[in-house]
Amino acid sequence: MKSTLVATAAFASLGASASIPRSETTPSAYWGVTGFSASKGHLSSYVAYSFNVTRDSTTTPVTASCSGSYDAGSSSATWLASVTKGVCNDGAVSWGFMNAANNGSAANPATLGVFWLLEGSLHAHHAFHEIPGDQIRIVLNNAQNPYDNDVYYVGPKDFDIIPLG
Secondary structure (H helix, E strand, O other): HHHHHHHHHHHHHHOOOOOOHHHOOOOOOEEEEEEEEEEEEEOEEEEEEEEEEEOOOOOEEEOOOOOEEEEEEOOOOOOOOOEEEEOOOOOOOOEEEEEEOOOOOOOOOOEEEEEEOOOOOEEEEEEEEOOOOOHHHEEOOOOOOOEEEEEEEEOOOOEEEEEEE
């Protein structure tokens, strides 16, 4: 719970700064992620992320493609890299990912956050999805070589994300 609060606070600080009336900030009812993948490959410190995010608007759904490769800090990492400013093909959308470092073969939970800057506004809507630790797989390939491991997301590829606002 504490890691979720820290991640939520960290992500929220990336979004909007001033508060405005709820009627102007209430996001639509549906935000969805499709094709989510995250993996740190063999002998690499980099984690590749890729997914699409859709926000249902009052007129038509808007979809952004998001991806990137981010450094986990070491090829011996047994966690997925944290991302504070992930990029998407729509400049109004950014994302973040928080996964605390692990010691051993059990993964900690993670949080995916998506931030959508509304057209004509300086304020972003936020949506979050909690990823349980059992949806992050750690494979220690060689007990003699701590740098030889893989870490990847094994949960559902498509899921709803919860908007705040």
